[in-house]
Amino acid sequence: MIDRFKLGAGLVIFASVGIFGSQAIPWSHVNSLSFLSVGQGDATLVRSEGKAILIDGGPATPSFDAGARLVVPWLKRTGVRQIDLFVVTHPDQDHVGGLPGIARQIPIREIVIRDDFRSHPVWQAVSSEPALRGVPITYLKQGRTRKIGEANLTFWVLPALGTKDDNDLSLVTLIEIAGSRALLTGDLPSTGEQALIRKGLPPASLLKLGHHGSSTSTSVELLEVIQPETAIASVGATNNYGHPAWQTLQRLRRAGIRLKRTDRDGTLTFVPNYGRWTLSR
Amino acid sequence: MAKPLEPLFRELEELRLELEGRPAFLVFLAFLSGCGLIPSGGWSLLAIVPLFFAFRKQILFWMAGLILGTVLSPPPVARIQEKSSYSGLVTVSSVPSLVRDSLSAVVATPSGEKLRTTFPAAMVVSRGDVFQVKGEKIALSPGAFAVEEAAGRLRLTGGVKLIREGPAFWRWATLTRQSFVDFVRRSDPQDRQMLAAALCFNVTSGLEPHFYEDLRRTGTVHIVSTSGLHVMVAAGFLTLLLLPLPIKPEFKIGILAGLLALYAAAAGFRPPIVRAALMSLLFVGAYLFRRQSDGLTTLSVASLIYLILFPRTIQDLGFWLSIFAVGSLVLFVPSARALSNMTWREKFWQTVKTSLVVSLATAPLTAWSFGEASLIGFVINLVVVPLVDLAIVVSLGAWMISWVLPNLGSFVYQGLALPLLWLIEFVINGGSRFPLASVSVSYFSLFWLIPFVVGAFLLWRPRDRSL
Numbered sequence: 001m002i003d004r005f006k007l008g009a010g011l012v013i014f015a016s017v018g019i020f021g022s023q024a025i026p027w028s029h030v031n032s033l034s035f036l037s038v039g040q041g042d043a044t045l046v047r048s049e050g051k052a053i054l055i056d057g058g059p060a061t062p063s064f065d066a067g068a069r070l071v072v073p074w075l076k077r078t079g080v081r082q083i084d085l086f087v088v089t090h091p092d093q094d095h096v097g098g099l100p101g102i103a104r105q106i107p108i109r110e111i112v113i114r115d116d117f118r119s120h121p122v123w124q125a126v127s128s129e130p131a132l133r134g135v136p137i138t139y140l141k142q143g144r145t146r147k148i149g150e151a152n153l154t155f156w157v158l159p160a161l162g163t164k165d166d167n168d169l170s171l172v173t174l175i176e177i178a179g180s181r182a183l184l185t186g187d188l189p190s191t192g193e194q195a196l197i198r199k200g201l202p203p204a205s206l207l208k209l210g211h212h213g214s215s216t217s218t219s220v221e222l223l224e225v226i227q228p229e230t231a232i233a234s235v236g237a238t239n240n241y242g243h244p245a246w247q248t249l250q251r252l253r254r255a256g257i258r259l260k261r262t263d264r265d266g267t268l269t270f271v272p273n274y275g276r277w278t279l280s281r
Numbered sequence: 282m283a284k285p286l287e288p289l290f291r292e293l294e295e296l297r298l299e300l301e302g303r304p305a306f307l308v309f310l311a312f313l314s315g316c317g318l319i320p321s322g323g324w325s326l327l328a329i330v331p332l333f334f335a336f337r338k339q340i341l342f343w344m345a346g347l348i349l350g351t352v353l354s355p356p357p358v359a360r361i362q363e364k365s366s367y368s369g370l371v372t373v374s375s376v377p378s379l380v381r382d383s384l385s386a387v388v389a390t391p392s393g394e395k396l397r398t399t400f401p402a403a404m405v406v407s408r409g410d411v412f413q414v415k416g417e418k419i420a421l422s423p424g425a426f427a428v429e430e431a432a433g434r435l436r437l438t439g440g441v442k443l444i445r446e447g448p449a450f451w452r453w454a455t456l457t458r459q460s461f462v463d464f465v466r467r468s469d470p471q472d473r474q475m476l477a478a479a480l481c482f483n484v485t486s487g488l489e490p491h492f493y494e495d496l497r498r499t500g501t502v503h504i505v506s507t508s509g510l511h512v513m514v515a516a517g518f519l520t521l522l523l524l525p526l527p528i529k530p531e532f533k534i535g536i537l538a539g540l541l542a543l544y545a546a547a548a549g550f551r552p553p554i555v556r557a558a559l560m561s562l563l564f565v566g567a568y569l570f571r572r573q574s575d576g577l578t579t580l581s582v583a584s585l586i587y588l589i590l591f592p593r594t595i596q597d598l599g600f601w602l603s604i605f606a607v608g609s610l611v612l613f614v615p616s617a618r619a620l621s622n623m624t625w626r627e628k629f630w631q632t633v634k635t636s637l638v639v640s641l642a643t644a645p646l647t648a649w650s651f652g653e654a655s656l657i658g659f660v661i662n663l664v665v666v667p668l669v670d671l672a673i674v675v676s677l678g679a680w681m682i683s684w685v686l687p688n689l690g691s692f693v694y695q696g697l698a699l700p701l702l703w704l705i706e707f708v709i710n711g712g713s714r715f716p717l718a719s720v721s722v723s724y725f726s727l728f729w730l731i732p733f734v735v736g737a738f739l740l741w742r743p744r745d746r747s748l
C-alpha cells in the first residue's frame with residue numbers, strides 16, 4: 001500500500017540521496033591544503049575563503065602532462081575557477097612542467113618565483129608560453145609574507161650556497177591557516193635546511209618532505225625544529241629515484257611522525273584544526 | 282484505476298483542496314514561475330502545468346501571479362569588465378554594512394548603474410545620501426558576489442564629499458545601530474567579537490574568521506546572518522511591551538510597524554530581515570484582530586510583498602534560506618494551541634523535531650552554497666537558538682534601559698547578556714570540534730530541490746497546522 005506519506009518520504013529521501021550522496025568533494029569552500037597526486041613531482045593546492053593558491057604544477061614529460069591531465073581536472077572538480085597565486089619553488093620539470101598546461105585552462109592571477117631563476121633556461125621557456133603571457137610575475141629577491149583569503153604565506157629566500165643546483169635555491173613556503181602551519185621546502189637539501197633553521201622557523205604540524213623524501217633532505221635537525229605530526233611524500237609510484245628514501249623513512253619513524261604518500265594514498269586533503277591538520281578524506 | 286492506489290489518490294485530493302484554499306500560496310508559486318520565464322527561456326512555464334491541472338478554479342489568481350512575476354522579473358545585470366575612471370555624484374542605495382574597518386555599500390550613479398564601494402569606517406553613511414566622489418570602476422572580484430546586484434566595484438581614490446543627506450529615516454536607522462554598537466563597546470570594552478551586535482543588528486565586522494568557520498560547521502551561521510530570527514524575536518519582545526498599553530489595536534500595529542521598519546533598516550534591511558519583519562507584522566496583526574492566521578498564507582503574502590518591492594531578491598540566497606526555514610516551520614510545527622496542550626515530555630520532543638525539521642529543510646541550500654552540510658546542526662541549534670533568543674531580548678532590553686539609566690543598562694548587560702553570549706560561543710566552539718561535525722557536499726543541480734519540496738508537501742498534515 002502506498003499512501004501519501006510514504007510517497008512524500010520516498011521523494012524526500014530520493015532527493016536527499018541525489019543531493020548529499022553525490023560524490024563528496026572535500027571542503028571546496030573552506031580552508032584546505034591538498035597534496036595532489038601527480039606522480040613524481042609536486043603540486044600543492046591551498047584553498048581559503050574561495051581563493052586558490054597552487055604551489056608547483058606537477059611534472060610534464062613529452063608523453064604525459066600532469067598539469068593538464070591531473071591538476072586541471074582536480075581544480076575543476078573542486079570548483080577552482082582561477083588560481084590567485086601560483087608559487088614556483090624552482091624551475092625543475094617535476095615542479096614547473098605542468099604550469100603551461102594549467103594556465104591554458106585556468107586563469108592565473110599572479111606567479112611568484114625567486115629572482116635567481118629569472119634567466120633560468122627552463123623558466124625562460126615556460127614563461128614565454130602563450131598561455132602565460134600577461135600573467136604578472138613577482139620575482140622575489142628576499143623573503144616576504146602574503147595573506148590570501150585566510151591563509152598567511154611566508155616565503156623564505158635562502159642565500160645561494162655557491163652551488164649551481166636549482167634545488168639549493170628552492171623557495172620555502174610556510175602556510176598558516178587559522179593557526180595551523182605547514183612547511184613546504186621544495187627540493188631543498190639538508191644544507192639549505194640548516195640555513196632555514198637559522199632563520200628561526202616556528203613548529204608546523206605538517207611537513208612536505210623536501211625533495212620528495214630523498215635521503216639528502218629532511219634532516220633530523222629540521223624535524224626537531226618543525227616537530228611535525230604528519231609528513232607528506234609527494235612521489236610517483238615505483239619512481240626511478242627510490243623516493244622516499246629508506247633513510248628518511250627511518251628518521252620519521254624514530255621521531256614518531258606519521259607518513260602519508262601521494263603514490264599510495266592518492267591526493268591528500270587536510271583541513272586546519274586548531275593548530276593541527278585533519279585529514280579530510 | 283488500480284485499487285491499491287485509490288487511498289493515495291484520495292489523500293492527494295485532500296491535499297489539493299487544502300492548497301486550493303490558500304490562493305496566496307498559488308499566486309506565490311505562479312509568481313516564481315513568471316520570474317523565471319525569461320531567464321529560463323520559457324522552461325519555467327512547465328511549472329504552471331501542475332497548477333493548471335490541480336487548481337483550475339483558482340486560475341485567475343495564479344494567472345495574476347504569473348503575469349506579475351513575468352513583468353517584474355529583474356533583467357540581468359551587465360557586469361563591468363574594463364577599468365574606467367569615474368568622477369561625479371553617487372547615491373547610496375543600500376544600508377551600509379560594517380565590514381572589518383570600513384563601510385560597504387551599493388551606490389548608484391545618476392545613470393542608474395550600481396556599484397559596490399567601501400567608505401572609511403569613521404564616516405556616517407546612510408542610505409539615500411548623495412556624495413561627490415572620485416575613483417575608478419573595476420570588475421567585481423570573481424566569485425565573490427554571485428548574486429550581487431551591483432555591476433562592478435567603485436574604488437574611491439579621491440576625497441568623498443557629502444552633497445545631500447538622504448531621508449531622515451535611514452539616518453535614524455544608522456544612528457540606532459551605532460547607538461547599540463557604542464553601548465556594547467562601552468559595556469564591555471574587552472569584547473572584540475561584539476557577538477551581541479552581530480545577533481541583534483547583523484554587525485558582523487567583529488567576528489573572527491575562525492568563529493565563522495565554527496558557525497558553518499555547526500550549522501548555525503543563520504544566527505548572525507541570514508535568517509531574520511532576531512527580527513522575529515525583537516518583534517515578539519516589542520509586542521509584549523506594547524500589549525499592556527491602553528490604546529486601540531490599530532495604533533498598536535501602527536507603532537509596531539514603525540518600530541519594526543526602523544529595526545529592519547538598522548539591521549541592514551537585507552531581504553530575510555525585511556521578510557521576517559513583514560511576517561511578524563502579519564502574525565501580530567492577525568493576533569491583535571483575533572483572526573486565525575495561516576502560516577503558509579502569511580509566508581506567501583510576506584514573500585510576495587517583498588518580491589514585488591524588490592524583485593532582484595529572487596536571486597538572494599539568504600532570502601531562499603529563510604523561506605525554506607520558515608516554510609518548514611509553518612508546515613511541520615503544530616499550532617500554539619496544540620503545543621499548550623502537550624505535556625513537558627511531548628513539548629521537549631516537539632522541540633527536537635522542530636530543530637531537526639528546520640535543519641533538514643535548509644540543508645540542501647546550505648550544502649549548495651557552502652559545499653558543506655552540518656551533521657550536528659540540529660542538536661547545536663536546539664541549544665543555541667533558545668540562548669540566542671534570550672540573549673537578543675536581554676541585550677536589547679539592557680540597551681533600552683541604558684537610554685534612561687546608562688550605568689544600570691551596562692550592569693544588566695554585563696550581568697545577564699554576557700554570560701549568555703559566552704555560553705553561545707562556548708557551545709558553538711565546542712560543537713565545531715567534533716570530528717564529524719560537518720561533511721562536504723559536491724556541487725549539485727538545484728533541480729534536486731523539486732522532488733525535495735514536493736515530497737515535503739506530501740508529508741504535510743494540514744489538519745495539524747493553523748498557527
Ligand SMILES: [Zn+2]
Pocket residue numbers: 041042092094095187211212
Ligand atoms: Zn622535485
